[in-house]
Amino acid sequence: MSDTLGAAVIGLGMMGERHAQLWAELPRTRLVAVYDIVPERAQAVADAHGCLAASSLDEALAADGVDIVSVCTDDQSHLQPCLAAADAGKHVLVEKPLAITTADCDAIIAACERADVKLMTGHVCRFDPRYVACHDAVAAGEVGDVVQVFARRNNILASGLRIGPRTSVAYFLGVHEIDLICWITGARVTRVHAEGTSKALASIGADDSILSLIRLEGDAVGCIETCWIIPEGSANSLDARLEVVGTEGRVAARVGGEPFEAASASRSSRPDIVYWTEVHGRVAGALRDQLEHFADCVLDDTEPIVTPAQARHAVQVAEAIHHSLDTGAPVDL
Ligand SMILES: NC(=O)c1ccc[n+]([C@@H]2O[C@H](COP(=O)([O-])OP(=O)(O)OC[C@H]3O[C@@H](n4cnc5c(N)ncnc54)[C@H](O)[C@@H]3O)[C@@H](O)[C@H]2O)c1
Incomplete structure (x- = not known):
């Protein structure tokens, strides 16, 4: 892995736009690809940051140099992108809540453990x-x-x-x-x-x-x-x-x-x-600190302060x- 991380963001509403901007701004990360089920949203964010507007989840995950994936879809739509990201070997930062059932939480946690990738839920507080x-x-x-x-x-x-x-x-x-x-x-x-x-x-x-x-x-x-x-x-x-x-x-x-x-x-x-x-x-504050913390955990191989068990x-x-x-x-x- 290089000394900077490539990021993809899935779901580009209020939170996803902020994740995208931060991955583009942080010193140890760069924004590689974005995807939303509404293609115009992906295009607008890609235009703003000069990255790939993927036309599918798989295309975003397969983009060259993606190491970490922010999942910023609605609460009830976290499962599929988290599983796909883990199966593709990407580290997963998912907005809170981890999922809306403990069964889905267990599936996401198991997929990340299987793939040996880090998983953190964005409990920004x-x-x-x-x-x-x-x-x-x-x-x-x-x-x-x-x-x-x-x-x-x-x-x-x-x-x-x-x-x-x-x-x-x-x-x-x-x-x-x-x-x-x-x-x-x-x-x-x-x-x-x-x-x-x-x-x-x-x-x-x-x-x-x-x-x-x-x-x-x-x-x-x-x-x-x-x-x-x-x-x-x-x-x-x-x-x-x-x-x-x-x-x-x-x-x-x-x-x-x-x-x-x-x-x-x-x-x-x-x-x-x-x-x-x-x-x-530049975006400052708790969200920036959260994303920077997750990138540091991946680059330095340390454990995120929000554990999967706590998020579950x-x-x-x-x-x-x-x-x-x-x-x-x-x-x-
Ligand atoms: N940390 C915080 O303080 C905080 C604040 C607000 C929201 N959130 C969380 O962030 C997540 C997103 O919330 P939001 O307010 O940004 O919602 P939003 O409605 O503004 O954005 C969600 C986006 O995801 C897209 N989307 C939905 N399903 C998708 C899929 N399967 N694949 C790709 N794109 C998909 C939608 O088109 C939309 O653009 C939620 O889980 C929410 O709870 C966290």
């Missing part, structure tokens, strides 16, 4: 310094024995309307919180009891809000709040919180309400400046949330 600070404080024993965890991820209605017809808020937003809680506390979820309701999104058959009570290994309890119908006029399109209370202390992070504010006559907004923001014409567990908990919604009963994992 692991690269947000606010959550990293919470993790490091808990790991250093600063909160003592964890007693209670609260995590919220609420998004504006446009998000529910855009994604609601394809997947659920537990998968699209909830897996971030599940992964953060488990990573920060070092414990897996052992029991889930969820309640949901659908009003604003009833016509598209999606839950507006899902609240999940959880129990963790080590006997801590927690609550996960996910909602994607907060008003469009909200100053910040994302309102996320995390709090860990222990026998010796407390840590808390707040995401949204960034310290940059832009106001017009009719609206004030606080856009994200942590996850992906342009600084002097987030999906397992989301599955249990839906099982609990269906039955009205708590679910033991």
Whole structure:
């Protein structure tokens, strides 16, 4: 392998375009090929970065010099491109969630193990310094024995309307919180009891809000709040919180309400400046750090900080949330 990696991106919507730009910009990678089931999207991204607009998944994977593949298709369409990439011997960076069933997660993990390629799921919050600070404080024993965890991820209605017809808020937003809680506390979820309701999104058959009570290994309890119908006029399109209370202390992070504010006559907004923001014409922030980390893991043969088992567990908990919604009963994992 050369000292730079060739990348292909599959699925070129909101996230895929960003992956493509980053692979083109990062010092140790280059963008080789892109593919989307909508050919115009692939052509537009290829034109912007001077790479191949592949007309099929196989053509993208077979392009000369592809070492790593970003899978940025919809949640329910991760399986096929991940399996094909692994079978072609490519390292796989797949957007969260790893898949929408544990069976699909197992198939992807097995394919990557068989091919001896690295697999990382893009749990980008692991690269947000606010959550990293919470993790490091808990790991250093600063909160003592964890007693209670609260995590919220609420998004504006446009998000529910855009994604609601394809997947659920537990998968699209909830897996971030599940992964953060488990990573920060070092414990897996052992029991889930969820309640949901659908009003604003009833016509598209999606839950507006899902609240999940959880129990963790080590006997801590927690609550996960996910909602994607907060008003469009909200100053910040994302309102996320995390709090860990222990026998010796407390840590808390707040995401949204960034310290940059832009106001017009009719609206004030606080856009994200942590996850992906342009600084002097280049994408900076947590997503850049995540992609750079994965490239470093491949080039230096080190293990990604999001393990396949952890990404699978987030999906397992989301599955249990839906099982609990269906039955009205708590679910033991
Ligand atoms: N890390 C984060 O914070 C974050 C934020 C948003 C979305 N995501 C995740 O990223 C993924 C993509 O989300 P998005 O918001 O970019 O969606 P999107 O709808 O904007 O883009 C999805 C793209 O994939 C294409 N596509 C669908 N099936 C395909 C297939 N089989 N082969 C090739 N192309 C295909 C679609 O045509 C579309 O262009 C999802 O899994 C989502 O959960 C992550």
